[in-house]
Structure formats: C-alpha cells, structure tokens
Amino acid sequence: MDYVDKLHIKPFLSILLGMSPEATSAAETHEKISSIIRTEGRKEQVVNMHPVRQDSSGEALIFYTHYEVLKNPSWFSGNILTDIENHIFITFNLNNTFAFYVSEKGLKDEIRTYFFTPLIPNIKVINISQLNYLFINEDNIKMLWLLGTHGRESFKADSKVLGGESVADTLNPLEDQSFVMSAVRTSLDGTEKTIGLNPYKSSLWRGPCKDWKTFENRVIEIIDTIDKNKNEVENPISILATPIAEMKGVSNVYDLSFLDPEFNKNDLSESKVDRLHTIKNKYTFKIFDTLNSPDISLEIFKNLISIGEIKISPKILDYSVEFDVIEKIPKKGKKPELDYFANTFKYPELIKCWYESGHAIINSRVFKTEYRDVIYNNFIWANFDNFDISKEKPELNGKAALNKIGTQKSLFCWMKHHWCGLWDSHENFMTTDKPSGWLFCDDGAGEKADFIHIDEHKDKVYISLIHIKAANSNSCDRRISVGAHDIVLNQAIKNLRYISRKNLTTDLRERAENAIAKYCWNNNVISDHGSFITAIEALEKNSKIKFRVIIVQPHTMKSYYDKNVQSNIRKQLDVLLVSAESAIRASGAEFYIIGHDDGKN
DSSP: OOOOOGGGEEEEEEEHHHHHESSOOOOHHHHHHHHHHHOOOOOTTTEEEOOOOEEETTTTTEEEEEEEEEEEOOOOSSOOOOOOEEEEEEEEEEETTTEEEETTHHHHHHHHBTTTTTTTTTTTTTOHHHHHHHOOOGGEEEEEEEEESSTTTTTOEEEEEEEESSSSGGGGGTTTTTTEEEEEESSSSSSOOOEEEETTOOOOOOOOSSSSHHHHHHHHHHHHHHOOOOOOOOOTTTTSOOOOSOOOTOEEEEEEEEHHHHHHHTTOHHHHHHHHHHHHHEEEEEEEEOTTTOOOEEEEEETTEEEEEEEEEEETTTTTTEEEEEEEOTTTOOOEEEEEEHHHGGOOOGGEEEEEESSSTTEEEEHHHHHHHHOOOOOEEEOOOOOOTTOSSOOTTTOOOOGGTTSSSSHHHHHHHHHOOOOOOTOOOOOOOSSHHHHHHHHSOOSSSSSEEEEEHHHHHEEEEEEEOOOOOOHHHHHHHHOOOOHHHHHHHHHHHHHSSHHHHHHHHHHHHHOOOEEETTTEEEHHHHHHHHHHHHTTOTEEEEEEEEEEEEEEEHHHHHTTTTTTHHHHHHHHHHHHHHHHHHHHHEEEEEEEOOOOO
C-alpha cells in the first residue's frame, strides 16, 4: 500500500502536545520525528516509511505518514515468520503549537523524551500550569488519577483512582493532601463531553472519532485554544500537593532520611538495598542551616566518629530531581568513607527530605503542600534520663545483642526496666520500676513489633504492639524530624494490618520455629516464648481485649514541640501523626506516641 487517504483515518484521539519557543518548520519537525520512529529502539524490527503527505485546515498545517513495522511474532522464537503492522504518524501545527498523533502503542511517550534534545531541539512540552488552566475545572472532574508523594513504604496507597460526578468534592483535606494529580478526566464547559489530560506527559485524549473530519476539528480546536491562551494555574485542585518545576522558593532543609531497606527490598536492586543497610547501620549525619537556599549541608559520622562534611545541591529537570555533590571536605584518612556516603545521592529515589518552606523531595520529585492547621495533641512525654536515646538496641562488639536487654542503656533496655501497661489514656500514662505482665521481644525479620506487652487493667486485657526507634540525635538542640517518625509509623501500621488478617498466635508460633532465640519476661522474671504464646492463645476468646499500637520515638523534645506550634516543621509532623492515628484506629486499635520530656519549659 503506497498511499493512505486521510479520509480513511478515524483514530482514537490521544495526542502528544508540544510547542516551540521560536518559529520552527513543521515539515522539518515531522521529518525528525519520523526518523526517530524509523530508527530508535527498533533492534530487529524493520520500518518502511511511505511518503509524507501534507495538507492544511485554515491556518493549521497537517502532515501525515503511513508506515509499516515488520517484526517477528512475540510468541515465536525463530525468524521465518514476520508480522506486518500498519501505523500512521500525524503532525498538526498552528503557529508555535504542535500536536502529534501516532497509532503505534507506547511510541507517544517515547517521542516526548526526545523533546528539547539534539534530535528534536526546537520542541518542548506545554507548560503544565497552562494545561491546568485550560483543561482542568475542579468542579467538573469525573475521574482522577492520584500518585502519593509520601513514599512507597507509606501506609497509604502508592496510587489510587477516583470516579464520580464531582470527584474533587470527595477528597479528604487531611488524608489526600499528600497525593498529587497524575491525570484527570473532566467535562468540557459543564457538558457531557469529557477530555482526559496527563499534564506531566503533555498528553491529552478525548476518545474514538467517527471520521477524519471529527478528529481534525477536535485536534485543531485543542491547539488553537493552547495557542491563544497563555494563562496559568499552578494547582487546579486545591487540596492536593503540587509538583514543582524549579527550585525557586525551596529553602531551609530541616530533615533528611533514606528509604527503609527492609520495606523496599522488593522494589530496589540488591546493590541499592545493601547500600541502604550500610547507611542505616553505620552512618549518621547532622544537618547545618542553609538559610534561603535549597542546598543540603551535612556533617557525616561513621560509627559516631566525624568523617567530614558535604554539601549537596538539588536541581530539577522535567520535574525530576537530581542531586549534585558540590563540596566534600573529608577528615584526614576518611575520604573513602565520605565518598561512599556522598555517592548515595546519585540515586535520588533513595532520598527523602523536608524543607521549612513546606516543600518535600520524595520519589525523585519536589512537592509543595499547603499543610492544614491540624494539631496533634496526644503525645505522651516520658523521661529517658540515664538512657541513650540515640541507641535502639543493646550491642556487643558493634552488633545487636538482644541477650543483653536490661544490662545497657539502650531504648530496648529502658523498655525492659520501666514499661508499664496499667493505664488507659494519655492523661494517666505512667512508667514503673516494677514492671508487670508479659513482655516479649519480637525483634527480627517479619516482626509484628519490637516488643509485645500484655497486661490486665480495669477488667480489660491490653495487648500493646510497641515499636521503638532511636532518636536521630541526642543533641539538646535537635529539631523536629518527620523522617524519624515516617519509617516507624509505616512499619507499625502495616504490621497491625497483618495481625487483623491472621491469628496472632499462629503467626508467632511460625516465627518462633525459625528463631534461634526469643526473649521474654513475665512480671519482670525471665520466661520462655512458648509460655508467652500459650498465654496469648488463652486470651484470644476474651472479648475484653484491646490492642494498642505504641511508638517510642524520643527524637521529639517536648520543649521544642510546644514552642513551634505554627511552624511548617511541626505542621508536617502533626499531619503525619493525625493520618497515622486515623489509619490505626480504623483497624480497631488505639494509638499512642511517646516523645522525650526534656524538662524544659
């Protein structure tokens, strides 16, 4: 077939949009993209391009090229069979605005990656905020695709899709503010006609067209609208987080953390998981103030010994973040260790950081959230005097030694000596020097909690799932850390959900069979985990059982928390805690978080 008449073309309207900052030949642009279609990524495929056809409609120019793709069937390993696919590539141009249609699956997004590169140097995507203004009306949204900015190990979904007559009205100002719109389908001017838009891919779709004229009219109407109207809106759906295209306004980093290797090991390469384990187990850091700048300045410690300082500058390219290490000052003999830590910033997907300006870098993107004025008033403040709040577990020769629980000054040892379950609200929380009830250390792979505690109080049996996280710093000048709470809250909520799906004693028995040793006390006297499991089993038919999820995170100091009610730092933490409390209570458990009572007013 040498010639396809345009009147025989009736495609599903799904187009890639672009624009040129200066006058650009549409014919040359069409030819350059045709060359990419013909050659890029084809491997053993052969592409036969037929002659380009040119047409016009009013001031709009139209170019279309029919082509054939010859390839081996996907189900056949030999080379004696050949499939022939027929496809069409169409370019629409009006002044400096372009629309590209290609029938071959997946090729539209591929072409976009070549915009503003040497292969297609004069074409770039349409500004997201312009597309938002032109095509998204918050009141007319019918479908909404959301992506979470909270990170993959969060207790929230990574993504979700909502549908309805007025979807924006169903968003929860608290729960959904950590989501960002990835795509939307909205009615046009309140009519029954709808249009779909993914502004980050500069992609727009409408649906099947009954004939060429319908397709042509609709595409030209779209590019004419874009060409004539340059108004912008940054966030068309006010509740959601906003992706940021440049670092302008991002300033004063106050917290930084890395992905948890255990919760992300299925999503990352083995080398990245190993790196995260090394960072978690051996490295710590101190954040220096970088006023009115998005730069990140750190002092790095390995095994608690300072090894130098680094300065990192984040930059944004097409909404994706990259980190440049712009300065390294190693201590004598410590350059290799400092380089190892600094090289982690080559992988932006491993990094999370939060700024006082209300921005966060998560999932290799920068987001701005207008944090709601929700206040979390349910902290429990405990005294950790004579214990090292920066040490989670007892150690022997630099390795965790659970058999030393109670003999050192770690938080696990604080739990063994002072935990009390004889309270039923924040107001009457207490610690003790004479622990009662069962205390079981469940630390390890597949744990339900670091500790499980059982005690009776006021005719109820309380089963407490206790998760302990060491403070990022024991400095009396430390500030609030969202990252210090982020990981442990996610672990607590996910593990609670596992309990609701499976009998707790069954799971503990299975884990006990594979454990070398489990440590357990009954009324502060050492016992064995078999007796502990038997005790839980005897309680499981008791209707008076109450589950409690308890987070011990002494990084947060009472004095600093109380003094910073209006700061973005506290607002970010409060939003995280209120969201976590909502998720935990939805599972039928109570939620308590324990910070450090530093004794300051």
